[in-house]
Amino acid sequence: MQIPYVLSIITFIPMVAGLALLAFPAEKKEAIRWTALTAGIIDLALCIFVYFNPVRPAVERFDWIPSIGVSYIMAVDGLSLPLVLLTGIVMVTGVMISWGIEDRPREFFAFIYILACGVFGVFMAQDLFLLFFFYEIAVFPMYLLIAIWGWKQRREYAAMKLTLFLVIGSLFALVAALAMYFQAHTLTGVYTFDMLKMEGLAFPPEFQRWAFPVVFIGFAILAGMFPFHNWSPDGHVAAPTAVSMFHAGVLMKLGAYAALRVGVMLLPEGAKEWMPILVFFSLVNVVYGAFVAMTRDDLKYMIGYSSVSHMGLVVLGIATLTPQGLTGAGLQMFSHGAMTALFFSCVGMIYDRAHTRQIPELGGMIKKLPFVGIAFIFGGLVSMGMPGFSGFVAEFPIFMGAWQASVTQQNPAYFWIAIISALAIVITAAYILRAVRRVFFGAVPEHFEHGDHVITPIRTMDKVAIVILAFTLFMLGVYPNWMAPLIQTGVDNVLRLLGGA
Amino acid sequence: MTDFQTIDLLAILPEIALTALGVLVLVLDVTWRGKIRQQLGVVTAVGLFAIAALTAVFTYPAESQLLYGGMMRHDLLAFVMRLIFLVAAGFTALLSVDVDNLGRRGEYYAVLIAAVIGMNLMAASADLIMLYLALETTSISAYILAGFLFNEERSAEAGMKYFLFGAVTSTVMLFGFSLLFGFAGTTNLYQIGTTIQANSLAITVIAVLVLVGVGFKLAVFPFHFWSPDVYEGAPTPVTAFISTASKAAGFAVLLRVFLIAFDGTNLQSASNWLPLLTSIAVVTTSLGNLVALTQKNIKRLLAYSSIAHAGYALMAFTAIQSAPVQAEAVAAVVYYLVTYVLTNLTAFGVIILVAKNVGSDDVAAFAGLNKRSAGLSLAMLVAFLSLGGIPPLAGFVGKFFIFMALVKANLLWLAIVLAVNSLIALYYYLLVLNVVYNRPVAEGATEIQVSAPYRVALTALCVGVVVFGVIIAPFYDPITRIFDLVK
Secondary structure (H helix, E strand, O other), X not given: OOOXXXXXXXXXXXXXXXXXXXXXXXXXXXXXXXXXXXXXXXXXXXXXHHHHOOOOOOOEEEEEEHHHOEEEEEOOOOOHHHHHHHHXXXXXXXXXXXXXXXXXXXXXXXXXXXXXXXXXXXXXXXXXXXXXXXXXXXXXXXXXXXXHHOOOOOHHHHHHHHHHHHXXXXXXXHHHHHHHHHHHHHHHOOOOOEHHHHOOOOOOHHHHHHHHHHHHHHHHOOOOOOOOOOHHHHHHHHOOHHHHHHHHHHHHHHHHHHXXXXXXXXXXXXXXXXXXXXXXXXXXXXXXXXXXXXXXXXXXXXXXXXXXXXXXXXXXXXXXXXXXXXXXXXXXXXXXXXXXXXXXXXXXXXXXXXXXXXXXXXXXXXXXXXXXXXXXXXXXXXXXXXXXXXXXXXXXXHHHHHHHHHHHOXXXXXXXXXXXXXXXXXXXXXXXXXXHHHHHOOOOOHHHOOOOOOOOOOOXXXXXXXXXXHHHHHHHHHOHHHOHHHHHXXXXXXXXXXXXX | OOOOOHHHHXXXXXXXXXXXXXXXXXXXXXXXXXXXXXHHHHHHHHHHHHHHHHHHHHOOOOOOEEEOOOOEEEOHHHHHHHHHHHHHHHHHHHHHOOOOOOOOOHHHHHHHHHHHHHHHHHHHEOEHHHHHHHHHHHHHHHHHHHOOOOOOHHHHHHHHHHHHHHHHHHHHHHXXXXXXXXXXXXXXXXXXXXXXXXXXXXXXXXXXXXXXXHHHHHOOOOOOOHHHHHHHHOOHHHHHHHHHHHHHHHHHHHHHHHHHHOOOOOHHHHOOOHHHHHHHHHHHHHHHHHHHOOOOEHHHHHHHHHHHHHHHHHHXXXXXXXXXXHHHHHHHHHHHHHHHHHHHHHHHHHHHHHHHHHOOOEHHHHOOHHHHOHHHHHHHHHHHHHHXXXXXXXXXXXXXXXXXXXXXXXXXXXXXXXXXXXXXXXXXXXXXXXXHHHOOOOOOOOOOOOOHHHHHHHHHHHHHHHHHHHOOHHHHHHHOOHHHHHO
16 A cells, blocks of 8 residues: 655654644643644654555655756655654654643644654655755754753753754755765766765765765764764753653764765765774764763763764764675664663653752662663663664674674774774673662662652653653564664665675 | 837836835825824835736846836846835835834835835946936935934934945945946946956956945945944834845845946956955955854844845855856845845844834843744744754755855855854854743733734745745746846
C-alpha cells in the first residue's frame, strides 16, 4: 500500500499542528496538550508505516524555482529512514514528557513542532536549497525553547551560544554548497541543486580538496565535533527536558547526516583525502568526551559529554569509509538518539522532583522512583555497549570498520584508533556505573522524605514515554535485523559513490 | 514633440493617480470633521493600494523606451520599483492612523503621497535634470515628514538634521551632475553612457561626487550619520517609510545611474568605481552591525541594522563585475529590497503599537510582549527572524540570492564577510526576541489593543514575508530581466 505524498505529509503535519496550536486561546492548556499529542501520534504512526512498508515511498518532486534549478524533492533511503522514525519517536515522547509544562505550553509545543518539521525535512530533502531551508528552520526554535523554558541560570547564554555555533556552521556550508552548484554547472551545463543529479559528478579534485572540509565541518559542528563541541553540553544543561531529548536525540544526528549526505556523498574524493585527519578529531571526541563526562557532577553535563563521545563514534564510523563503519554509524545514530532521549527524560524527571542534578546530592532514587531507576540503568547498559543491547550492535561494527580501514587503506594508524576508541568504553562504563550507584542506590537524603523536596511518583504519561524508548532500544538490541539490512542498502549507495573504497 | 500616444499616458499613470489622490485627501481634510477623520489614513492606504493594483495591471512595460524627449524611461526597473514604493507607502499610511498628532492630519498623508510621486519619478527618470528634481521632491517631502511633530523637540531636530545633511549632499551631487554634463555634453543618462570615456580619472571623481548624494539616500558609510538620529526622532511611521521606501528609491537611482551613465555594464568603465563601492559595502555592513550591538533604543537598533542591510544589497550590486552574473546581481539587489521593505515595515508596525502603549522606544519596553499580546509577539518574531535570514521567511531567500551572486562572481571573500555579518546581526535580533519572550512583564502593563487597520496591515505584511520566502519563482523570474531591459 502506498500513501501519496506521505513524506511531505509527515514533514508538514508538525508545522501545521504547530501553527494551529498558536491559534488556540492560551488558557486552554489541556486542549493544547492533547492536540499536540494527537498530531504527534498520527505523525509517528505514519513514520512507522513508511518504515515497515516494504514498498519505499515514491520520490516527491516539483519544480520550485526552475530558473535556478531549485526543486522540492523529498525521498528517503536506508540511511535516512531510521532517522525519520527516530524523529517521530522523540517527538511523541518529548510531548509526553513535557506534559507538566505550565508556562505558555501553547508556544512551547508550537516551537517544538516547528523544530520537528525542520528535522524531518532535512532527513528527506534531496535538493541542496531545500536541505538548507529545513536545516535553518530546525535551528532557530532551539533558541527560544532553551531561552524561555530552560534552566534559569544558564539559559540565555547557552541558547545564544548554541544558535550562533550552528548558524555560522551552516552559513559556511552554504557558501561551499553554492560553489558546488556552480561547479556542477561548469561540468554539466545545467543549473541544478538536485543532489541526486549531483551525485557521481566528478568534481575536480582541487575543488573537492577545499570544499569538502568546509561542508563537512560546517555540518559536523551540529554533530558536536571536536573542537566545536562545547556549545552542546552547555545547551543540554540549559535546555528543558524535551528539548534536551530533541537536541541530543535528533539534532546532533542532523549534523552527522548532513555531513554524510552533502559532504561524503557529493564530494567523495575530498572525503578520501581528508578522512585520515578527521578520524583523528573524532577520536578526540570519543576519548576526551568520555573523560570529561567522568569528571562532571551535574548529571546533564555528564550525559551531554557522553553524547559528544558517542557522536564521535558516529563520525569515526563515517570517517572509516568502510561498509562496517558506515553501517555502524547509521545504527549508532539511531541507538544513541533513543538512548539519550531516555537518559534525558530520566534526568528531567529526577530534577523536576529533587530540584538538583548534582550527583553527590542525590541517592537512593531507585526506592523513590523505581521506574526511572530501571530505565536509567537500561540506558546505561546501552551506553556501555553491553552485548545484547543496541549500543553493542552499533558500536561493534564501527570498531570493526576502523580495524578494517587499517587494512584497506594500509594505514596502521586506524588500527590504533580502533583500539583506543574501544578502550574508551571502559571510561564510559566507569562514569555510568558511578552515576547509577550514587544516584539510585545508597541512602535517600533526609530532605527528600518530606517537605518541599519530597519525591513524588512520576506521571503515567512519563511511564509511557519511557516504555516506548526502552522498548525501541530493546528491540534493536536483541533483533537488529529490522534495521541493519536497511541501513546497509543506504551504505551501499554511499560506497558506490566512493568508488567501492 | 511627436503626437501624444497612449504609452505617454501610461508611463505616468501612477503619478497622475497619485496627484489626484493627494488632492482628494486634502479636500477630505478640509471637509471631514470629528471622528471620521480617523479614516483619512485608511482612505490614503486604500488609494495607494488601488494605484499599485492599477500600476501592476496597466503599466507593465512591454518594451523599454525613452519618453518625453528622453526625460523618462518606461521599463521594468521603474515598474517594479514603483510597486515597491506604492505598497510601502500604503502600509505606512495604514500604520499611521492611530499615531497622535499625525494620524488624523490630511496634510501628513498629502506629503507622504508627494514623496511617493518623487520616488516614482526617481526610479523612472533618464535625465540628470529630471532625476535631480525627482530626488528633491522626495527629499523635501521626507524632511517635512521627519519634522512633522514640530512641537516635539526630537522630531523637529530630526527634520532639521535630515534637511542639513540632505542639502549638503545633494549640492555635492548636483556639482557632480554639472561636471558630468560638462564632459558628456548632454544631460540624458543613456547618451552620457555612450559618450563619456572609460578609464578616465575624471569619471572616477564624478562618480564619487554623485555617490555622495546617492549614499545619503541609501544611508551607507560615510553618509550614514544622520540616520540613527533621524530614525529615532522622526514619528515612527515616517521612520518606517524612510528606512524602507526611501532607501529602495536610492537603490533605484544607484542602479540606473551607475549601470547606464557610468556604464557599469562595461567592465572596464565599472572598474573605475567598483572598488570604491565594494569597500563602502564592506565597511557599511560591518559598522552597522557592530554599532547595532550596543543599542538600547529599538529605533536606533533598527537604524543601524538598516545601514547594514543597505550594505548587503550594495554587496550584491558589486557582483556586476563579473559579466555573466550581472543580471543575477541586479535581481539579487531588487529581491533583497522587496524582502527588506516588507520585513522592516512589519517590525516598525509592532514598534508603533508598543511605543503607543508603553510610551517608550527602548528595547526594554518590549519586555514580556508575548504575554501581553501573542499576535504582536508573533509579528515581531516573523520580522526579526526574517531580518536575521531564517527560513521560511523572505529574509532568507533575499540573502540566499546575494550569496549566490557573490559566489558565482567568485567573490568568496565578500560571501564570507556577509556570512560573518549575518551572524553578528542574528545575535542582536535574537536578543530583542529574548526580551519579547523572556523578560517579565512590567508592573501594571495591560494587554495591547490592536485596532483594525493595524491588524490588517500586520497580517498582510507577515503573510507577505512568508509568501516571498516560500513562493519565490513568480517574483524572482521577472526581476532577473531587469538588467537586460534597463540597458
